[in-house]
Amino acid sequence: MTTASALRSPFHQGQSTQRIMLSVIIALLPGLSIMGFINPFWLLQPLLAGLGAVIGEWFFIWCCTRQPAQASRTLMDSSALLAGLLLGLCLPPASPWWLAFIGGHICSMLGKQMYGGLGANPFNPAMLAYLVLLIGFPLQMSQWQGLYDGLTQATLLDQATVLSPAQWPGTHAFNQACLLALGFTLGGLYLLRLGIIHWVTPICLLLGFIIVQLYIDDFNVKASLLQIPVGGLIIGAFFMATDPVSAPNHRQDQIIYALGIGALTSLIRQGQQYPDGMAFAIVLMNIVTPSFISLKNALKHKRDIL
């Protein structure tokens, strides 16, 4: 369907899906540049994953429609590139190159196009792809050390059994993690400034995390605060949980959603199985999201939920 001419009028506010996606990519730049500053090779993973996602999306649509023009037009909204970049940021830098590339494909195909494309995916594509890789390639996905000098985000959490959080400050890895967290926070503030994301989600997510973490740490404030910059918490709070498609539509639902993600992340971090719980927490809360509407309706009209 072609649009009404009101949309072509000069009074349209000029916002477009493509511009939103590009703004988010721009918001990632501070974090990415800090990453490149620490070690330029770390940038390979996001780039490869982004490339994989773009190719995967084009290929999927071409397979479905056999119209290269349409496939290319779909890529114009840049959502595939963005999802790929986000996935790449979460991958361990030392993992093999094909992992990021495959991850990108999974991100576009399984995470988004399988459900009907942009706007129809119930899960955050990057997080879903991350989980698929984590379960499918557990060995490669735990290669945080090795190739490159230095340690990155999840490492500290990996070593939590060896190195207690109280010993983190001052280590090289912790400083890097703080620097990266700062970069992504800057990007998040930029998105808040543009009005693309709302402050409710990141604030409530951090709040939910802190509350549960305080309880776990026996109300040791310092130990709890130390957990914030490490892992994927900041990038998740500003870039993953704020994905409008998979998050609830209304503020009060978003509060519950974000609190839930924060709490679940903290809880999963305590388990020994997986070092960082962000991806699991987000996908779990994505599963709950559709129920918010029926729950609200049920409360409003005093009906049974099902």
Place this chain on the structure above:
Amino acid sequence: MTQLYPMTGGLLLPTQRAIGLKPQALTEQPPRLVFALQQRHLRYGSVVKLGQLVFANQVIAQSIGSEPIALHTGLAGQVTSIDDHSIELRTNSNMPTHKQPIPVSMTTLKHTPLAKGLRELGLLGLGGAGFPTALKIHRIHTLLINGVECEPLLVTDASLMTYHADQIIQGLYQLLTHQDIQLRRLIIAIEADKPQAITAMRQALQIHTWSLQPELIIIPTRYPAGGERQLYQQLFGEKLPAAVKMSDQGVACLNVHTLLAINNGFNGQPLTHRLVSILGNGIAQPQQLWLPIGTPISWLLTYCGALHEPLEVRIGGPIMGQRIDQRNQSITANANTLIVDLVKPTLFEQPCIACGQCEPVCPEALAPQDLIALIQSQPQQQDQQLVEQNLPACIECGVCDLVCPSHIPLHQYFGQHKSRLKHLADQQQRAQIANATYTRRQERLAKAPKPNPKPPIEASRFTPSQPLSSKANSTTKLKTNLAKAQRLYREAQAALKQAEKKGLEPTLRKVYESKVGKMHDKVQLAQTAFDTEKGRV
């Protein structure tokens, strides 16, 4: 100073009004007028015949219903075609026009009941909705004059207020002095971005001495602040529920152009012309013209010097206006603006990403993203939910369209589904009424005792209970019988005479003669019956 309450949602748009456009009269007559009979709130039926000559200001159609609203022609001419949808008139400037304008009652508004007078003058809301004015001013305590033309580009009301403020205020003054109007409050609302209009109106207000002081309120520029429901919220501080109209609350909202037309009505002039702004990049120069209602748009485009390129014509503003087919449409009472633009490349609608930009701007506090998700999934099964989400409250202002990053024509979808829901609700209501009537009848039938067998006819005909009246009845009956027979006899005679004039075959003549004879016998029979009855009495 009257307190003003904030409006929900809305957007501050660059209004880009071409202020300074002066209302002008046409320099030549359109060769034909086409009156659309099917309008948004009314359906008209023609009261003229094919080929009939009509004078200017003559009624040519009336709306269907118990309280008809007249439709007048602004120019004299001859009716060239009539069908269900339109009346076409070939105008003729040489035709002698009546010196006196011809409203139906030949009286001015002052001496008739207001609603009746407004119906006879054919007054409709000229702001854009075209709702009959007579239905609005029914048992009101507050009159709200709407000069808040909030959509960008529009200048019609602004220049009316600037150049014809005295006539508008005169209309208001006359309306107030009418016996049918008893007001507690009188508000004139004008948008802040029309300073010239505000000063002109203020000056005009000072001419009269008012029994009820009008409050001139300046509404901040924001789209869609001029919607009736939005004005209500800003002035009275509460939102109207979806099903409640402003007139239900005793408030009537009249556009400034309507008020000008009412002023003309008090001078005996029905609604025949309206001011139309013609804007856009598809014409040589923007203009503002007093056009007779029914002016064909194709002729108007030539008159205004439209470019010879594919054009896109909209009636109404750039956001809420309707795109029309310029070949067979004409100016109606609600056409305040004509926007003629070159055709622009189409954009593709993208899927909704639930970004939520549309929610804070919605002036009715709806959640357009939820509505569109419901509509795009399975509209038929979601009717209940659409109503629960308050879709019927949507005013189709299109603000959500303007912020949507996915270029979804949201307000078009909402408009479609709103009317569909309304249609369904109407059907349901009618079915309920029919069902209730049926069950009531069944109950009545079940309750009623078995009807008695009818008494024999002979007994019932001459009941002794009312001998006198029955006799009187029988006399009158016989009298009418006699009169009827006499009439038929005369007719038969006349037919025979005419036939004789034309020259007739003998067989046919015999038929006629026998008929005359028969009629004569009948007359005699009736006469004797009548005489005997009279004698008896």
